[in-house]
Amino acid sequence: MKIVVLVKYVPDATADRQFESDHTVDRAGVPGLLSELDEYAVEQALQLKEKAEGEDVEVVALTVGPEAAAEAVKKALQMGADSGVHVTDEAIAGSDYLATSQVLAAAVRKVGESGAVDLVLCGMASTDASGSVVPAMLAERLDLPQVTLGSVIERQGDQVRIKRDGDTSTEVIGATLPIVLSVTDQSGEARYPSFKGIMAAKKKPVETWSLADLGVDAGEVGLDAAWSKVEAAEARPPRTQGEIVTDEDGSGATALVDFLASKKFI
Amino acid sequence: MTGRSPFELFAVDTLLDDEERAMRDAVRRFVDERVRPEVGGWYEAASLPVRELATELGDLGVLGMHLEGYGCAGTSATAYGLACLELEAGDSGLRSLVSVQGSLAMYALHRWGSEEHKQEWLPRMAAGEAIGCFGLTEPDAGSDPGSMRTRARRDGDDWVLSGTKMWITNGSVADVAVVWAQTEVDGRDRVRGFVVPTDTPGFSAPEITRKMSLRASVTSELVLDGARLPASAMLPEADGLAGPLSCLGEARFGIVFGALGAARDCLEVALAYAEERQVFGRSLSAYQLTQAKLADCSLELGKGMLLALHLGRLKDAGRLRPEQVSLGKLNNVREALAVARECRTVLGAAGITQEYPMMRHANNLESVLTYEGTSEVHQLVIGQALTGHSAFR
Numbered sequence: 001m002k003i004v005v006l007v008k009y010v011p012d013a014t015a016d017r018q019f020e021s022d023h024t025v026d027r028a029g030v031p032g033l034l035s036e037l038d039e040y041a042v043e044q045a046l047q048l049k050e051k052a053e054g055e056d057v058e059v060v061a062l063t064v065g066p067e068a069a070a071e072a073v074k075k076a077l078q079m080g081a082d083s084g085v086h087v088t089d090e091a092i093a094g095s096d097y098l099a100t101s102q103v104l105a106a107a108v109r110k111v112g113e114s115g116a117v118d119l120v121l122c123g124m125a126s127t128d129a130s131g132s133v134v135p136a137m138l139a140e141r142l143d144l145p146q147v148t149l150g151s152v153i154e155r156q157g158d159q160v161r162i163k164r165d166g167d168t169s170t171e172v173i174g175a176t177l178p179i180v181l182s183v184t185d186q187s188g189e190a191r192y193p194s195f196k197g198i199m200a201a202k203k204k205p206v207e208t209w210s211l212a213d214l215g216v217d218a219g220e221v222g223l224d225a226a227w228s229k230v231e232a233a234e235a236r237p238p239r240t241q242g243e244i245v246t247d248e249d250g251s252g253a254t255a256l257v258d259f260l261a262s263k264k265f266i
Numbered sequence: 267m268t269g270r271s272p273f274e275l276f277a278v279d280t281l282l283d284d285e286e287r288a289m290r291d292a293v294r295r296f297v298d299e300r301v302r303p304e305v306g307g308w309y310e311a312a313s314l315p316v317r318e319l320a321t322e323l324g325d326l327g328v329l330g331m332h333l334e335g336y337g338c339a340g341t342s343a344t345a346y347g348l349a350c351l352e353l354e355a356g357d358s359g360l361r362s363l364v365s366v367q368g369s370l371a372m373y374a375l376h377r378w379g380s381e382e383h384k385q386e387w388l389p390r391m392a393a394g395e396a397i398g399c400f401g402l403t404e405p406d407a408g409s410d411p412g413s414m415r416t417r418a419r420r421d422g423d424d425w426v427l428s429g430t431k432m433w434i435t436n437g438s439v440a441d442v443a444v445v446w447a448q449t450e451v452d453g454r455d456r457v458r459g460f461v462v463p464t465d466t467p468g469f470s471a472p473e474i475t476r477k478m479s480l481r482a483s484v485t486s487e488l489v490l491d492g493a494r495l496p497a498s499a500m501l502p503e504a505d506g507l508a509g510p511l512s513c514l515g516e517a518r519f520g521i522v523f524g525a526l527g528a529a530r531d532c533l534e535v536a537l538a539y540a541e542e543r544q545v546f547g548r549s550l551s552a553y554q555l556t557q558a559k560l561a562d563c564s565l566e567l568g569k570g571m572l573l574a575l576h577l578g579r580l581k582d583a584g585r586l587r588p589e590q591v592s593l594g595k596l597n598n599v600r601e602a603l604a605v606a607r608e609c610r611t612v613l614g615a616a617g618i619t620q621e622y623p624m625m626r627h628a629n630n631l632e633s634v635l636t637y638e639g640t641s642e643v644h645q646l647v648i649g650q651a652l653t654g655h656s657a658f659r
Contacts, residue, residue, distance in 0.1 A: 198341075199339050199340055
C-alpha cells in the first residue's frame with residue numbers, strides 16, 4: 001500500500017509574516033515550518049502504516065514549494081514517513097489553488113509510476129492561506145473519490161470507514177480505496193519526532209522534481225496564470241482604545257446595554 | 267516592551283544544525299508539557315515518578331542517545347548536551363536521571379561491557395524499560411575513589427561483592443547497578459567493574475531522604491552484603507580506575523550543558539517577572555540596577571553556552587581532553603549557581619517561594635557543583651594541566 005501525504009511549508013505563525021511586492025506571501029525570507037494542520041495528516045498516515053500488520057505500507061511525503069519547503073518534507077520524514085518528494089520550480093511561485101492542484105496531481109501520478117497510490121492524505125486546510133479547497137480539486141484532477149474532514153479513519157484491506165464530524169450530525173462514510181482524504185485537527189495529536197526518527201531521516205530518500213520532470217507547462221502555473229490576484233494588502237491598523245464607561249451614578253448598565261444594542265448584539 | 271532572549275542575543279541557533287535544533291525542540295516540548303506542570307510538586311513531595319518518566323524519555327530517544335547501536339539513537343555528543351540543557355531547564359533531578367542512565371550506566375556497559383552485557387541490558391535501558399545506576403562513590407571515598415573499600419572476592423568462578431556505595435542516583439529504582447570494587451590480582455589491588463542485577467541476593471538500595479537539594483531525584487545507598495555474581499558479571503574491558511573515570515567524563519560533559527538549562531530557566535523567569543512587576547510606577551526591568559543584573563546574567567549564560575558548544579564540537583571530533591571537560595563543568599555550574607541566586611534577587615521575596623523556580627534550581631545546583639567531580643577537583647585538574655604539578659594529594 002502506498003500513501004501520499006501532502007505537506008505544506010508555511011510561514012511560522014508566531015513570527016512576523018510578510019508579503020512580497022507582488023502581494024504573494026513571502027515564503028523565502030521568513031522562518032517557516034510544516035503546516036501544523038498537515039502534521040495531523042502525517043500522523044494518520046503513520047498510524048495506518050503501524051496498524052497494517054504484516055503489510056508493507058509506504059508513506060511518501062509530498063510538498064510543492066521553494067527551496068526551504070524541503071524542511072516540511074524533512075519534518076515528515078523525522079516523524080516516520082519513508083520517503084519524500086519536493087516539487088520546486090521558480091515558475092510555480094504565486095500559483096493559485098487551481099495551478100497548485102494541477103502540480104500536485106502531476107506529482108501524485110508520477111509517484112504512482114513506481115507503484116499505485118492507494119490513498120492521498122491531506123490536512124483540512126493550510127495554516128497560511130486556509131483555502132481548504134486543494135483536496136477537492138486534487139480529487140477531481142486525479143478522478144478519485146474524495147472524503148474531507150475525517151476525524152477517525154479505519155481501514156480493512158481496500159475498505160475505509162471515515163468518521164466525519166459536522167455541526168449537527170456525525171457521519172460515518174465508507175469508501176473503497178483509492179481516494180483523496182483530508183483529516184481534521186480532531187483526528188489525533190501528531191507525534192513529535194523521536195531522536196531515532198531524526199537520525200533516520202537523514203538517510204531517507206528525497207526526490208526533487210521540476211515542472212519539466214512532471215510534464216507540466218510552466219505557462220499554466222504561477223502568478224501570471226492565476227485566476228485571482230491580490231491587488232493590495234495592508235496591515236490591520238492597530239486597535240484603538242475602547243470606550244471606558246465610568247459608573248458614578250448607576251447608569252453604567254444602561255450604557256452597556258445601549259452599546260450592545262447599537263452593535264445589534266442584543 | 268519585550269526583547270530578545272539571552273541565547274538569541276548570542277545567535278546560538280546559528281551554531282546548531284537542523285537535527286540538533288529538532289532534537290532540542292523535542293526535549294523542550296517534552297519538558298514544557300510533561301515536566302513543568304508537575305516538577306514543583308515532585309520537588310515538594312521529594313518523589314519522582316522515575317519509571318513513568320523513563321519510558322517516556324525512552325520513547326523520545328533521550329536515553330543513551332549518543333551511543334551507537336543496541337537501540338540507541340546514535341546522535342552527536344553536542345545533541346546530547348543540548349538535550350541535557352533542556353532537561354535541566356525542567357529540573358536538575360530529571361537531567362540527573364538521564365545522565366546516570368545514559369552516560370554512567372549505559373556508557374559503562376557500552377564502552378567496557380561484554381557483548382552479552384550489551385545485548386542483555388542496552389536495548390531495554392534505551393527504551394526506559396530497565397533503569398540503571400552507577401556505584402563508585404562511597405561514604406569515605408569521594409574525590410579519592412581509589413580508596414574505596416568495596417571488595418570483590420573470588421569464590422570458585424564466582425565473585426562475591428561486599429561494601430557500601432553512597433549518593434547513588436536511581437539506586438532504589440534501578441534494575442541493574444554497575445558497581446566498581448577492588449579486586450586482588452597477583453597480590454595487588456585493581457578496581458574492576460561489575461554488572462549487578464538489583465534482584466541479586468545480598469544487594470539492597472535504601473533511599474537517602476531528608477535532602478535539601480535534588481529532591482526530584484532518587485538518591486540511594488547501595489549495600490552489597492556478600493552479593494554473589496557469576497564470573498561473567500565483570501566488565502571485561504575495564505581494568506583500573508580509568509574505567510569509571512571515563513564514565514564520569516561522559517556525565518560531566520552533559521552537565522556542562524545541563525547547568526546552563528537551570529540558569530536559563532531562572533533568567534527567563536526573572537526577565538518576565540521584572541517586566542511585569544511595577545516599582546515606583548514603572549516596570550522593574552526599566553531600572554538600571556535590574557538591567558545590570560540581567561545583562562551580567564545573560565553574559566555568563568551566553569559565554570557558558572559558547573564554551574559548551576565549543577567543547578561539544580571538540581568531543582564530536584574526538585579531540586576533547588579531560589581537562590577541557592573540567593573547564594566547562596567548573597565554569598558553567600559555578601556561573602549557573604550565581605545566575606540562579608542573582609535572578610532570585612530580581613524577584614525579591616517572591617523568589618524564595620515555590621511559585622518560582624530559582625530556589626529549586628539553586629538548591630539543585632549545590633549538588634551539581636559537587637557531584638561528577640567537585641569544583642575543587644576540577645580546579646586541580648586544570649591546575650595540573652597548566653603547571654604540570656599534581657596537587658591532588
